[in-house]
Amino acid sequence: MSKFWNVKLKDINPYTPGEQPQDKSYIKLNTNENPYPPSPNVIDAIKEVVNEDLKKYPDPQCLVLKEALAKHYSLDINEVFVGNGSDEILAFCFMAFFDNTNEILFPNISYSFYKVYANIFGVPFSECSLDKTFKINVDDYCKKSGGVIIANPNAPTGISISLENIEKILKANMDKVVIIDEAYIDFGGESSVGLTKKYQNLLVVQTFSKSRSLAGLRVGYAMGSEELIKGLEIVKNSFNSYTLDRIAIKGATEAVLDSEYYDTIISKIIKTREEYKAIFIKLGFNVLDSDSNFLFVSHDKFEGEDMYNFLKSKGVLVRHFKKREIDKFLRITIGTKEDMEELMKEINEFITIS
Numbered sequence: 001m002s003k004f005w006n007v008k009l010k011d012i013n014p015y016t017p018g019e020q021p022q023d024k025s026y027i028k029l030n031t032n033e034n035p036y037p038p039s040p041n042v043i044d045a046i047k048e049v050v051n052e053d054l055k056k057y058p059d060p061q062c063l064v065l066k067e068a069l070a071k072h073y074s075l076d077i078n079e080v081f082v083g084n085g086s087d088e089i090l091a092f093c094f095m096a097f098f099d100n101t102n103e104i105l106f107p108n109i110s111y112s113f114y115k116v117y118a119n120i121f122g123v124p125f126s127e128c129s130l131d132k133t134f135k136i137n138v139d140d141y142c143k144k145s146g147g148v149i150i151a152n153p154n155a156p157t158g159i160s161i162s163l164e165n166i167e168k169i170l171k172a173n174m175d176k177v178v179i180i181d182e183a184y185i186d187f188g189g190e191s192s193v194g195l196t197k198k199y200q201n202l203l204v205v206q207t208f209s210k211s212r213s214l215a216g217l218r219v220g221y222a223m224g225s226e227e228l229i230k231g232l233e234i235v236k237n238s239f240n241s242y243t244l245d246r247i248a249i250k251g252a253t254e255a256v257l258d259s260e261y262y263d264t265i266i267s268k269i270i271k272t273r274e275e276y277k278a279i280f281i282k283l284g285f286n287v288l289d290s291d292s293n294f295l296f297v298s299h300d301k302f303e304g305e306d307m308y309n310f311l312k313s314k315g316v317l318v319r320h321f322k323k324r325e326i327d328k329f330l331r332i333t334i335g336t337k338e339d340m341e342e343l344m345k346e347i348n349e350f351i352t353i354s
């Protein structure tokens with residue numbers, strides 16, 4: 001701990017992103033990126049902005065992007081917020097909606113950034129255990145709290161919860177904000193967006209990083225009541241008015257407009273997921289039901305870390321979490337069919353030599 005640092009940093013354990021190797025080329029199935037490129041319209045639009053507009057500041061309100069999102073999700077423009085990746089929006093949510101008076105609730109196995117944000121923003125929290133089948137216990141979130149944050153589908157399990165259960169949580173927390181992180185919703189599960197009209201306390205967060213193949217552009221968005229969106233705007237404008245640059249605004253807008261392209265690649269990913277789920281099961285793996293673009297798999301006979309290390313040595317990167325409850329598991333992003341064939345070749349090799 002440096003004497004120059006804010007004392008808050010003493011107990012901060014920052015988020016560790018999945019490896020992003022810059023040297024050797026791996027088959028990268030470790031950070032849930034989309035294996036297919038963004039829509040060609042997105043690339044064309046980005047090339048145009050680069051040539052014309054970069055000497056000028058972007059629109060701090062990001063109106064064209066908000067308009068496209070509002071139209072796509074049948075919302076009012078005042079019910080949409082955009083930010084530099086959903087990670088940034090989640091950080092703004094912690095500042096806007098949670099404080100140090102009541103414990104917020106999230107699952108003990110979920111996106112690990114929630115705990116990091118709680119720590120850095122001084123928000124007390126309680127982690128609710130998943131059940132034996134790695135499902136969320138809905139009742140855990142129906143008690144008095146400072147707010148709730150749930151990923152649906154959950155990560156790294158891929159399991160989703162029903163809208164009926166989300167409504168139950170919303171009804172039990174009418175005076176607190178319930179955040180549903182829908183980073184993977186386009187790959188399965190039911191979106192809560194439609195419930196935002198009915199529940200003033202619901203904020204739905206989504207991202208362009210997974211289903212829309214734009215992890216490198218850094219754009220996320222949130223949808224909810226005007227009251228919640230205003231809270232986020234206050235935080236944003238007290239921090240950085242230009243969180244989205246011109247390239248991001250233009251690229252993301254074109255992505256929203258090209259649903260046809262994205263529906264096609266999403267269908268391909270879902271088809272590959274189901275195909276490889278069956279193959280893993282045939283090989284004796286335990287595979288959780290996934291509504292996302294990854295599979296969470298374990299095998300009674302093998303350690304997760306051994307499989308991870310073997311695959312890495314063969315040029316295939318997957319994600320392993322050193323957390324007791326899930327350390328037998330690997331989280332494997334669904335790649336192209338070729339990526340998955342290569343992965344299976346190496347998994348078969350691992351099984352043979354083990």
Ligand SMILES: *Cc1c(COP(=O)(O)O)cnc(C)c1O
Pocket residue numbers: 032084085086087088111151155181183206207208209215218219220
């Ligand atoms: C990937 C992911 C995010 C972050 O997405 P960005 O928009 O790239 O910041 C947020 N939540 C979950 C559950 C994710 O998996």
